Amino acid sequence: MNRExxxxxxxxxxxxxxxxNDDYQLTTFTFGSQVLHLFCLQSASTDFDLTGQLVWPxxxxxxxxxxxxxxxxxxxxxxxxxxxxxxxxxLCSRFCREVLLTDHNEEVLKILKKNIEHHTSSENxxxxxxxxxxxxxxxxxDQINKIIQKYPDMTLLSILCCFQQSSISPLFDTVxxxxxxxxxxxxxxxxxxxxxxxxxxxxxxxxxxRHGLLINEIVGTRSVVGNLEGVIFExxxx
Ligand SMILES: C[S@@+](CC[C@H](N)C(=O)[O-])C[C@H]1O[C@@H](n2cnc3c(N)ncnc32)[C@H](O)[C@@H]1O
Numbered sequence: 001m002n003r004e005x006x007x008x009x010x011x012x013x014x015x016x017x018x019x020x021n022d023d024y025q026l027t028t029f030t031f032g033s034q035v036l037h038l039f040c041l042q043s044a045s046t047d048f049d050l051t052g053q054l055v056w057p058x059x060x061x062x063x064x065x066x067x068x069x070x071x072x073x074x075x076x077x078x079x080x081x082x083x084x085x086x087x088x089x090x091l092c093s094r095f096c097r098e099v100l101l102t103d104h105n106e107e108v109l110k111i112l113k114k115n116i117e118h119h120t121s122s123e124n125x126x127x128x129x130x131x132x133x134x135x136x137x138x139x140x141x142d143q144i145n146k147i148i149q150k151y152p153d154m155t156l157l158s159i160l161c162c163f164q165q166s167s168i169s170p171l172f173d174t175v176x177x178x179x180x181x182x183x184x185x186x187x188x189x190x191x192x193x194x195x196x197x198x199x200x201x202x203x204x205x206x207x208x209x210r211h212g213l214l215i216n217e218i219v220g221t222r223s224v225v226g227n228l229e230g231v232i233f234e235x236x237x238x
Contacts, residue, residue, distance in 0.1 A: 020107055021045055021053070024114075029055065029087060032067035034094060037122065038115045040085040051164075052084035052108030057225040059087045062158070062192035065221055065232050070095040072190070077154040079147070081138065081174060084108060086115045088158065093119075093131050100151055102136035109135060139170035144177050154182070157189040165200060168207045176211040179237045189235040191215075194228045212238050 024039035041054040066073060066088070073095040080089040083101035085108075093099045101116070103109055116131045132151075136143050148154075157178055175189045195201050208215040214236050221232035 019045070020050070022107070022111070024053075024111060026118075027055075029063070031060075031063040031091060034063075034067045034091055036087060036090055037118070038085050038087055038090070039111055039118065040087075040115075049105055050107060052082065052103055052105055053111060055085060055087050056194070057228055057230060058192040058194045059084070061194065061221075061223065061225050061230040061232065062088050062190070063091050065192070065218075066091060066095070073156070076156045077151065079151070079154045079157050079178070081136065081157070081171065083112055083133075086112045086119075089131065090115065090119050092158065096130075098130040098132075098151070098153065100132050100134060100147070100154065102134050102147075104135060104137040106135075109133065136174075137170075138167065138174040140174075141177060144174060144181070148178070148181050155187055157187055158191075165203065168200075168203055172207045172211040172213065175235060176213060176237075179213070179235075184237050189213075190218075191233045191235055192230060193233060194225055194230040196228065208235055214238050 029036045076096045077098040078092045079100045083089050083103050089099045089101035218232045
């Protein structure tokens with residue numbers, strides 16, 4: 001327990017473990033003919049920064065799209081931003097050579113690694129299934145440069161997200177850095193976006209444009225996920 005002096009008052013801070021729920025349940029997800037078993041929470045934590053402990057509607061949208069259109073991934077190497085428990089990156093590994101799953105939250109990285117170990121040992125115990133994990137904070141140029149040097153063959157970048165407004169700019173900053181470092185035509189970003197507010201919809205389009213990116217809706221992907229409307233965008237350099 002931490003104690004902080006605040007004038008005459010002594011404030012007692014709860015240890016961070018008080019807020020962390022890591023009672024993950026092994027859960028089955030089916031996307032077309034693809035079945036995945038992953039550890040995740042069934043409901044969101046009260047701490048916003050732990051959003052990655054469960055599977056979000058954007059991931060359901062993205063995984064449905066990828067399972068119906070695996071040619072999008074064939075022979076590619078994928079970098080996923082904000083992987084959470086890994087439901088999309090692990091699905092991608094069924095269709096492509098190499099997948100790098102990333103997140104910034106230490107607690108989320110723990111369950112992500114556990115899911116990759118579980119997937120690898122249950123599905124293909126003699127291989128690492130081409131799955132790797134790295135810590136990546138959006139906008140962190142050092143981490144981005146290190147990843148590009150360590151994984152030079154990555155050609156496609158993917159993420160799924162329901163956004164917090166404050167994440168939108170660093171997210172597109174990261175996407176821009178990757179696309180510019182890889183070079184025009186070498187890399188694209190696929191975004192599953194689930195709308196929760198009109199203001200956020202326009203912020204996503206404006207931020208992409210502000211970062212010199214073209215953002216185009218992939219025809220036929222607009223659909224309802226739960227009670228929300230989602231769509232998949234393809235994002236490239238202008
Ligand atoms: C809404 S969750 C989505 C998780 C998973 N992709 C899904 O759709 O189920 C957003 C994810 O992005 C990660 N994230 C949020 N802000 C980030 C940042 N600034 N840098 C890196 N990762 C971030 C969170 O830890 C979380 O795993």
